[in-house]
Amino acid sequence: MEGAELAGKILSTWLTLVLGFILLPSVFGVSLGISEIYMKILVKTLEWATIRIEKGTPKESILKNSASVGIIQRDESPMEKGLSGLRGRDFELSDVFYFSKKGFEAIVEDEVTQRFSSEELVSWNLLTRTNVNFQYISLRLTMVWVLGVIVRYCVLLPLRVTLAFIGISLLVIGTTLVGQLPDSSLKNWLSELVHLTCCRICVRSLSGTIHYHNKQYRPQKGGICVANHTSPIDVLILTTDGCYAMVGQVHGGLMGIIQRAMVKACPHVWFERSEMKDRHLVTKRLKEHIADKKKLPILIFPEGTCINNTSVMMFKKGSFEIGGTIHPVAIKYNPQFGDAFWNSSKYNMVSYLLRMMTSWAIVCDVWYMPAMTREEGEDAVQFANRVKSAIAIQGGLTELPWDGGLKRAKVKDTLKEEQQKNYSKMIVGNGSLS
């Protein structure tokens, strides 16, 4: 039938094009510059859109709509200054102002809740999902937006899904094949090749543009790589530039298949769910892994959960107790082209991936940083904080002492007791109470 033949021809030409322009270059790590052209056009379009929007809205509301300004201006002064006291002065009725003001501030705006939802953009990037405050401006802008929707859903999405499919299948098949070989340097080389190729294909399936800085500090074998966590894509971004041994729980389903295949080709560290609870077991296995200098560096995300890429939260000390050299890496996404944050309470994995594939692109910067080791007299918590500060400064993120686990768990009472203790010390200090 003519229709079927035609469809068949189109499909095969299309596949050959994909093969030629995208898959083959990925094997050699070479880029044909198509994505660069796409990005240039995109940037120009978004700039044009921003100018149109600014012309369209009246001046004052632009200032007011600035997303970075909160509702209130917070007073960060510590308790002593806030109570305008020297130590040991008596209780006064006005003391209640300090606490009620702090309580009030926390109700209106606190540092933690805002980190678990996506960052607001200052100017719209022509995606409906980021459209919070912006109204209809002009016909031309709407036309451009409609064009954008068509391009994203009808052109880019099928292409990306195909690529992702090819990438994952190649990974599973490739690693299983390589896994049949006996252990040798050939096997390692092949396994690296397979990993890198498939990761590059997957990154292209998201239209990812990644800039790696300071490649000389790339994590070495036998070390531990530590990075801030925003989404499962972080893993993809890091493994495109080097091979790592992953650490994580064994999953079922598609993830499980991928995990089992990967571990045949090179030694990743997968734990059963029950084993994860046993911290000693986990530490022991990780220690064994890094002791073998021929094994790939371990990749760990010490925050333990996804944060929205505006801040770095508490690093859990477990990763820093293993010993060995820590190679910090800072990852910062550019939210203008697509929001990479995975809000796991709002979206499951599949809808998250679909959102990723219908954004403009994923653009991010990766900074490799000089290695750090634990110093004399420094305990794991201090070391973790030191690494955390370094990553926050490099990536331009705010540093927060709070535990990312607060996304789901309850807050402990110890925080309140701390405040009460400090306050009591102040009013009792000089022994004015007999």
Add this chain to the structure above:
Amino acid sequence: MGNTQAILSEKDQKDLLQAANFSEADIKKMYKRFVELDTNKNGQLDPQELFNVPEISENPLVKRVISIFDSNSDGKVSFVEFLVGITKLASSTDDFQKKKFAFDIYDLNKDGMISNGELFTVMKMMVGNNLNDVQLQQLVDRTIIQADKDGDGMISFDEFKDVTIIFEIIMLHF
């Protein structure tokens, strides 16, 4: 954000906008915050939801602040109460309002007087278990003696006004 219109009636909106000089965009921002805090999405803030925020639950007096927001004392904070509560401490309100806010923190039964027992309860919240009850009672008694001009053993709002100094409170900016 059409939901904003559903929560406030026309009259309430007008009264509020007049009183506080809030623009529609301001109200949207605060509604967004309200929704962020309202984790079970029932349109009211229960104290339990607020305590899930670490900066809120670490504050010893936050239960009192919440009950001041809760003007109809139904144990929950609606969006209107939320907005009204924010205006109470906004920098544009006068000193009288601010002192009244602090007074309300102590005045547990909202009868316009701070009794010995009420002062004790609130101070207990601030110091926790770090002072024993005897020491705390001493502090309470001394404070009341210093402030109580008419000798009735309780602190009225007038007496309170005279002994308290205002610090620069919340700076609202939109």
